[in-house]
Amino acid sequence: MMSRPGHEHSRAAGSRITHATPGSHLTYASLLEDNAEDLYENAPCGYLFTLMDGQIVKANRTLLGWLNRSHEEVVGHMRFADLLTVGGKLYHETHFAPLLRLQGEVSGIALDLKAADGTRLPVLVTSTVMTDNDENPVMVRTTVSDARDRRSYETELLRAREEAEHERERFKRLASTLQRTLVPPALTPPPNLDVAAHYHIASRDEVSGDFYDLFPLVAGGGWGLFLGDVCGKGAPAAALTSLARYSLRAAAVYDPDPVTVLNNLNTVLNTARYDEDPRFCTVVFGKLTPEREGFTVTLASGGHPNALLLRAHGTAEYLPTPGGQLIGVLPDPDVATTTVHLTAGDTLLLYTDGLTEAHTSANADDRYGDEALLNFANVLAPGTAAETVAAIAELLDAFGDGLDDDTAVMALGVPSR
Amino acid sequence: MDALRRNHVVVTGQEEGPVIMLANGFGCDRNMWRLVAPVLARDFKVVHFDHVGTGASDPSAWSDERYSSLDGYAEDVLEICRELGLGPVVFVGHSVSSVFGVLVAGWEPELFEKLVLLTPSPRYIDDAGYRGGFSAEDIDELLESLDSNYLGWSASLAPVVMGNPERPELTEELTNSFCRVDPHVARVFARATFLSDNRADLPRVAVPTRVIECAQDVIAPREVGAFVHESIPGSELVTLDAIGHCPQLSAPEITAEAIASFAARDR
Numbered sequence: 022m023m024s025r026p027g028h029e030h031s032r033a034a035g036s037r038i039t040h041a042t043p044g045s046h047l048t049y050a051s052l053l054e055d056n057a058e059d060l061y062e063n064a065p066c067g068y069l070f071t072l073m074d075g076q077i078v079k080a081n082r083t084l085l086g087w088l089n090r091s092h093e094e095v096v097g098h099m100r101f102a103d104l105l106t107v108g109g110k111l112y113h114e115t116h117f118a119p120l121l122r123l124q125g126e127v128s129g130i131a132l133d134l135k136a137a138d139g140t141r142l143p144v145l146v147t148s149t150v151m152t153d154n155d156e157n158p159v160m161v162r163t164t165v166s167d168a169r170d171r172r173s174y175e176t177e178l179l180r181a182r183e184e185a186e187h188e189r190e191r192f193k194r195l196a197s198t199l200q201r202t203l204v205p206p207a208l209t210p211p212p213n214l215d216v217a218a219h220y221h222i223a224s225r226d227e228v229s230g231d232f233y234d235l236f237p238l239v240a241g242g243g244w245g246l247f248l249g250d251v252c253g254k255g256a257p258a259a260a261l262t263s264l265a266r267y268s269l270r271a272a273a274v275y276d277p278d279p280v281t282v283l284n285n286l287n288t289v290l291n292t293a294r295y296d297e298d299p300r301f302c303t304v305v306f307g308k309l310t311p312e313r314e315g316f317t318v319t320l321a322s323g324g325h326p327n328a329l330l331l332r333a334h335g336t337a338e339y340l341p342t343p344g345g346q347l348i349g350v351l352p353d354p355d356v357a358t359t360t361v362h363l364t365a366g367d368t369l370l371l372y373t374d375g376l377t378e379a380h381t382s383a384n385a386d387d388r389y390g391d392e393a394l395l396n397f398a399n400v401l402a403p404g405t406a407a408e409t410v411a412a413i414a415e416l417l418d419a420f421g422d423g424l425d426d427d428t429a430v431m432a433l434g435v436p437s438r
Numbered sequence: 439m440d441a442l443r444r445n446h447v448v449v450t451g452q453e454e455g456p457v458i459m460l461a462n463g464f465g466c467d468r469n470m471w472r473l474v475a476p477v478l479a480r481d482f483k484v485v486h487f488d489h490v491g492t493g494a495s496d497p498s499a500w501s502d503e504r505y506s507s508l509d510g511y512a513e514d515v516l517e518i519c520r521e522l523g524l525g526p527v528v529f530v531g532h533s534v535s536s537v538f539g540v541l542v543a544g545w546e547p548e549l550f551e552k553l554v555l556l557t558p559s560p561r562y563i564d565d566a567g568y569r570g571g572f573s574a575e576d577i578d579e580l581l582e583s584l585d586s587n588y589l590g591w592s593a594s595l596a597p598v599v600m601g602n603p604e605r606p607e608l609t610e611e612l613t614n615s616f617c618r619v620d621p622h623v624a625r626v627f628a629r630a631t632f633l634s635d636n637r638a639d640l641p642r643v644a645v646p647t648r649v650i651e652c653a654q655d656v657i658a659p660r661e662v663g664a665f666v667h668e669s670i671p672g673s674e675l676v677t678l679d680a681i682g683h684c685p686q687l688s689a690p691e692i693t694a695e696a697i698a699s700f701a702a703r704d705r
Contacts, residue, residue, distance in 0.1 A: 111572070112584070114465075
């Protein structure tokens with residue numbers, strides 16, 4: 022029942038297709054005929070009308086064809102939700118139906134129709150509520166369109182997204198495992214010295230190479246300590262950190278003199294050339310020697326930020342090591358040294374530049390800086406190693422997103438008597 | 439944390455009236471009550487809120503761990519009641535929120551004067567000797583539906599909208615906003631809801647309880663309504679002449695009446 026030739030309107034439409042081959046215009050005309058019934062029944066989408074309780078009162082031929090059901094089976098006997106899979110029913114009840122009531126229309130919802138033989142057809146459903154003269158809802162008009170292609174594309178997108186999330190998780194785990202191995206699980210301080218350390222991770226997504234350690238020296242007694250920061254981020258930085266750590270430990274066994282240790286590390290970094298990456302670090306290496314009263318600390322610095330000393334009497338000062346050069350760049354870098362005596366109540370603080378380079382405002386140039394850190398330490402002093410590290414950790418947390426680099430801090434304190 | 443802000447708790451209605459607290463179920467937000475709340479507000483003080491992860495709740499309060507179990511949502515209800523300090527309330531829980539009511543009634547019965555369970559189900563999946571109406575595969579299908587329908591949600595818009603509950607016009611511009619939930623949140627909430635089993639919690643309810651079911655409800659069928667009624671000592675069962683799982687939208691007048699008549703009784 023596609024056409025009703027002879028209809029006035031269709032003849033008018035046909036007359037416009039004058040370029041068609043002779044004799045064919047009548048066929049076009051009948052196809053283009055403004056036949057609402059045909060348009061409804063055979064539209065390229067499913068149509069249905071339901072009462073407010075979901076009961077189907079009208080359904081077009083396209084929809085019935087998709088469902089493989091007869092008019093009698095569906096109309097007057099099924100509800101809209103009955104056409105859906107069970108999961109779809111749940112979704113319909115918890116989302117679709119409430120939204121339709123709340124908004125008067127719902128558009129583009131992805132659902133699956135379940136045909137008589139159990140096969141599923143992915144569709145997109147749009148419904149609008151029809152109201153009477155008093156704005157009371159009376160019926161729902163629904164169109165259903167075939168969404169097989171779209172759904173398979175979306176499924177592909179979802180799968181890709183899940184895969185990406187999975188990979189990201191895996192990478193995060195890898196990064197945090199790697200990160201954990203870069204800091205020692207425990208520090209071994211000498212008797213009568215307190216030590217505390219903290220590692221602030223700026224990003225869970227990327228390994229950054231700060232490192233520290235404190236350990237007894239075999240040759241000549243005393244204790245060795247170091248804290249440093251390698252260039253770069255990610256896997257190359259992690260590899261370099263690991264190299265720096267074990268080179269420092271090995272060099273300290275060979276000869277614990279701080280300058281010699283850093284020179285040895287420099288030789289290692291200069292010879293271990295990996296093509297793609299520059300390999301250098303800033304590092305401070307110290308040798309602790311117990312005295313009758315407290316400890317003597319000799320620090321050698323290769324381009325590392327100055328250590329801070331919090332005195333027992335309540336002031337703080339930097340221990341300048343000017344002129345020290347980066348380790349791993351030059352064949353024979355300058356290494357600056359300083360020696361300090363720690364007595365009861367004194368605390369020595371070592372840190373990486375994540376702390377002083379932290380952004381303090383949206384302006385990229387506003388950094389926390391050396392002066393602010395000195396003021397902070399002056400207020401803090403005197404403080405035990407644990408108190409000092411806790412205060413710095415709190416400060417690092419307070420920087421929030423302003424802290425975009427990992428930061429390591431280590432404090433050594435002689436307990437007050 | 440401040441529970442009233444976290445769940446964006448709003449109190450309307452009669453200043454001196456008895457307190458009714460409305461809790462919506464899985465799916466959409468507090469707007470589920472918008473045809474019923476104005477009716478109740480004529481005689482009662484009405485407390486509305488959104489579960490964390492939905493509606494106007496604080497998005498930063500979401501925690502996978504806390505909200506993977508129904509206990510997390512129920513603890514929120516308990517904290518809201520404590521912070522409000524309005525005395526014992528009539529708690530009305532729709533769908534899965536009815537379980538939150540049951541849990542809180544078991545933990546701290548003095549917080550509730552009465553309990554209204556609207557289309558409740560203590561377990562959705564069939565079990566030996568129990569018919570919840572669904573199989574585990576059905577629930578997987580629902581999760582699929584959630585995955586293919588990110589209702590009006592987009593990562594770029596959600597924080598703006600959710601962070602501006604005081605600017606409702608922002609929400610109005612978006613379609614399907616009443617059911618807007620981060621798809622991840624929806625998934626966690628759906629799993630917690632449809633995989634739970636709270637049958638053993640029902641007998642512990644010792645506050646006066648009215649169970650309201652619908653004549654036809656695919657999510658909470660009649661036999662589940664009967665099960666809940668029989669499991670809660672002294673409870674009463676009302677069957678609404680309504681179809682579907684959300685009578686507060688499909689039949690708001692009789693739903694409001696069924697809540698109000700119970701809430702007002704013995705005053």
